Amino acid sequence: xxxxxxxxxxxxxxxxxxxxxxxxxxxxxxxxxxxxxxxxxxxxxxxxxxxxxxxxxxxxxxxxxxxxxxxxxxxxxxxxxxxxxxxxxxxxxxxxxxxxxxxxxxxxxxxxxxxxxxxxxxxxxxxxxxxxxxxxxxxxxxxxxxxxxxxxxxxxxxxxxxxxxxxxxxxxxxxxxxxxxxxxxxxxxxxxxxxxxxxxxxxxxxxxxxxxxxxxxxxxxxxxxxxxxxxxxxxxxxxxxxxxxxxxxxxxxxxxxxxxxxxxxxxxxxxxxxxxxxxxxxxxxxxxxxxxxxxxxxxxxxxxxxxxxxxxxxxxxxxxxxxxxxxxxxxxxxxxxxxxxxxxxxxxxxxxxxxxxxxxxxxxxxxxxxxxxxxx
Numbered sequence: 001x002x003x004x005x006x007x008x009x010x011x012x013x014x015x016x017x018x019x020x021x022x023x024x025x026x027x028x029x030x031x032x033x034x035x036x037x038x039x040x041x042x043x044x045x046x047x048x049x050x051x052x053x054x055x056x057x058x059x060x061x062x063x064x065x066x067x068x069x070x071x072x073x074x075x076x077x078x079x080x081x082x083x084x085x086x087x088x089x090x091x092x093x094x095x096x097x098x099x100x101x102x103x104x105x106x107x108x109x110x111x112x113x114x115x116x117x118x119x120x121x122x123x124x125x126x127x128x129x130x131x132x133x134x135x136x137x138x139x140x141x142x143x144x145x146x147x148x149x150x151x152x153x154x155x156x157x158x159x160x161x162x163x164x165x166x167x168x169x170x171x172x173x174x175x176x177x178x179x180x181x182x183x184x185x186x187x188x189x190x191x192x193x194x195x196x197x198x199x200x201x202x203x204x205x206x207x208x209x210x211x212x213x214x215x216x217x218x219x220x221x222x223x224x225x226x227x228x229x230x231x232x233x234x235x236x237x238x239x240x241x242x243x244x245x246x247x248x249x250x251x252x253x254x255x256x257x258x259x260x261x262x263x264x265x266x267x268x269x270x271x272x273x274x275x276x277x278x279x280x281x282x283x284x285x286x287x288x289x290x291x292x293x294x295x296x297x298x299x300x301x302x303x304x305x306x307x308x309x310x311x312x313x314x315x316x317x318x319x320x321x322x323x324x325x326x327x328x329x330x331x332x333x334x335x336x337x338x339x340x341x342x343x344x345x346x347x348x349x350x351x352x353x354x355x356x357x358x359x360x361x362x363x364x365x366x367x368x369x370x371x372x373x374x375x376x
Contacts, residue, residue, distance in 0.1 A: 234253060
C-alpha cells in the first residue's frame with residue numbers, strides 16, 4: 001500500500017476514533033498490584049487517562065477480551081492453574097462471573113472468533129485446554145485438555161513440553177499452540193460447536209532447535225505466522241496453508257543486533273501491526289542491565305521480514321505490549337519497574353519513538369486493547 005495512502009487512512013481512522021479502552025494483566029503481591037487495571041488512550045494525542053482498578057483478583061497475568069468486548073478472560077496464576085471469566089461493565093469495570101480449574105501453570109488465554117470458546121495454555125503441565133462459555137459469558141465447561149510429550153536440546157528449559165500460548169487463526173478452523181519445551185508449534189483442527197481440538201497431519205511446524213517458541217502473531221490476512229523464540233532470541237516466519245493449517249518455515253531472524261551481549265535476555269511478546277506491514281517483538285533483560293528493547297521488522301508481500309529498528313522499550317522487563325486499534329500507538333508494560341509507557345508508531349516506517357506518556361501500575365505483564373463496539 002502506498003505510504004501516503006496508509007497515512008491518510010490512519011489519520012482518518014484516528015479522527016473518528018473515540019478513546020481506546022485497554023486492560024492490564026498483572027502479577028499481584030509484592031508489586032502492590034491488586035488485580036486487573038483499566039484506562040483509556042486518546043488516539044489523537046496518545047495521552048493516557050488515570051489508571052483504575054477494574055477488578056480485585058490474584059495474579060491475573062494474561063488476559064483476553066471476547067470479540068464483542070462484553071467479557072474478559074484471564075489466566076489466574078495465583079493458584080494451581082485456572083481461568084477466570086469477567087463481565088465488562090459500561091464504565092470499564094469488571095464483574096467476576098466464575099473461575100474454573102485448568103491444569104498446572106496456566107499462563108495464557110485466547111478467545112475464538114465466536115466468543116463461545118476460551119483457550120488456555122498450561123506451562124508447567126505442558127497441556128492445551130479449551131473451555132466453552134455460557135450465554136452470560138461465564139465458563140460453562142472444559143471441552144478439551146490435550147497433553148503433549150517430548151523434549152528439546154536445552155536440558156534446563158526443555159526437559160518436557162511447556163505450552164506457552166494458544167491462538168485461533170482467521171476462519172476459526174485451526175488453533176496453534178507454542179511449545180517452548182519441544183520447539184514445536186502444534187496445529188489443531190478446531191470445532192467451535194463442540195470445543196474439541198484434534199491434531200492435524202502434519203501435527204506441527206518447527207522452529208530452530210533450542211529456540212523455545214513462546215508467543216505467535218498471525219498476519220491480518222492469515223497467510224503468515226510469526227513465532228518468537230524466548231531462548232533463541234529469534235523470530236521465525238511461517239507460510240500458512242489456510243486449507244490445512246500447515247506451517248512451512250520460510251525465515252528465521254535474530255531479535256537483537258549481533259553486537260549485543262545477550263546473556264540474561266529473552267524475548268517475550270510479539271504482535272503484527274493492524275496494517276500487516278510491520279512486526280514487533282519485545283526483548284527483556286532479566287539481568288537488570290537495562291538492555292530492554294523492541295525489535296521492529298517490515299513485512300514483505302512474501303511474508304519475509306526485514307530488520308527496521310532496535311527501539312528502547314523505555315521500561316524494565318517488557319513482558320507484554322499491545323497496539324491500539326488505530327495503529328498509531330504501542331503501549332508496553334514494565335514488569336520490573338511497575339510502569340507502562342506509550343510509544344509512537346511512525347505511519348510510514350513502523351518505527352517507534354518515545355512520548356511523554358506513562359503511568360504506574362504494579363507488575364504489568366499483559367496489555368489488551370478493547371475494540372470499539374457499541375454497547376447494547
